[in-house]
């Protein structure tokens with residue numbers, strides 16, 4: 322289909338259906354629920370998934386164009402716990418799931434009716450994930466799980482969890498692992514939110530005490546390969562590589578933030594309208610160049626990768642560089658705002674100033690979540706550059 326025609330039709334549909342009333346409605350309102358039903362009926366919550374699983378069967382270019390239109394219209398999609406359902410377990414099941422698993426689990430995701438979370442990390446197994454010790458043992462026709470996960474983002478809000486478990490304790494550490502799907506609404510699963518210094522809790526500890534698994538994804542004891550593939554989807558999402566990041570990489574769109582404008586507001590403009598402080602000006606220009614080259618490299622990689630498949634080990638390059646860039650943006654924003662950028666709460670700070678500080682603190686996590694930057698560098702060294710182990 323002609324992309325420009327598709328883009329126009331999408332824009333018209335969004336103008337007609339994503340009205341100001343819906344845009345302004347609270348997330349938990351009938352208007353928003355009605356909107357999400359309409360979006361799901363179009364197959365546009367997971368637009369690139371096959372129609373039989375609730376998607377719209379869009380090709381990669383149409384998908385990118387649609388995401389750009391969503392970005393421009395500020396479209397509200399269902400809450401997805403950092404992409405866990407649509408962008409992580411969904412594509413993994415499309416690749417490795419049985420027909421039965423796909424038919425059971427994909428349509429509720431494509432309708433925004435279910436929330437998934439990730440049970441990978443354990444108190445003693447983070448970067449060295451393959452040392453995990455949560456066990457699953459076959460009992461009759463189902464696996465029974467015992468053990469503990471940690472840093473489970475959004476577990477307290479989730480219905481389902483995909484879990485890496487040890488199914489063959491005698492095999493070498495990478496070979497005895499399987500990925501299982503677990504319904505969280507059962508007595509064997511306990512979720513304890515971890516309260517952070519801010520008072521909120523994006524993380525939980527998740528305990529399994531004789532919890533029953535719904536099913537195993539892919540082959541038994543091949544979970545390491547499947548778990549790593551899911552991490553590539555996660556890293557691709559964090560790096561803004563998928564179509565979901567298309568609005569950020571749009572060549573002609575409005576910039577996401579105006580660091581130079583902020584700098585002029587907080588530390589003044591020169592007579593010629595430029596940022597007054599020459600050192601700060603130089604830093605901002607260098608940062609903008611870094612951002613631009615990252616976006617252009619992302620765009621080029623997308624174009625070269627016509628299939629739209631998430632890349633393999635090369636996602637680690639984008640994840641590591643993207644995390645550093647995101648941290649640098651957050652840091653520069655606080656620097657530009659100056660002492661007003663140190664506020665946590667209170668009337669003395671504007672919403673934007675408080676947002677800048679919280680964003681800076683939050684940005685520190687981007688080089689830890691989904692595998693630390695050091696781990697990404699190890700993967701690049703071994704799997705991309707082929708250096709010795």
Ligand SMILES: Cc1cc2nc3c(=O)[nH]c(=O)nc-3n(C[C@H](O)[C@H](O)[C@H](O)COP(=O)(O)OP(=O)(O)OC[C@H]3O[C@@H](n4cnc5c(N)ncnc54)[C@H](O)[C@@H]3O)c2cc1C
Nearest residue numbers: 439440441442447448472473474686689690691692693695
């Ligand atoms: C925002 C956020 C969300 C998260 N969400 C989830 C989630 O939903 N589900 C989940 O399962 N986990 C989640 N995690 C956990 C995350 O995957 C781990 O924090 C991460 O893998 C690092 O593990 P660790 O915290 O145990 O650190 P460690 O593995 O103990 O690492 C400590 C330090 O040692 C370094 N290090 C370790 N090994 C090596 C090595 N071989 N070479 C060089 N350096 C090394 C690390 O880079 C790091 O700096 C989340 C983390 C964050 C920050």
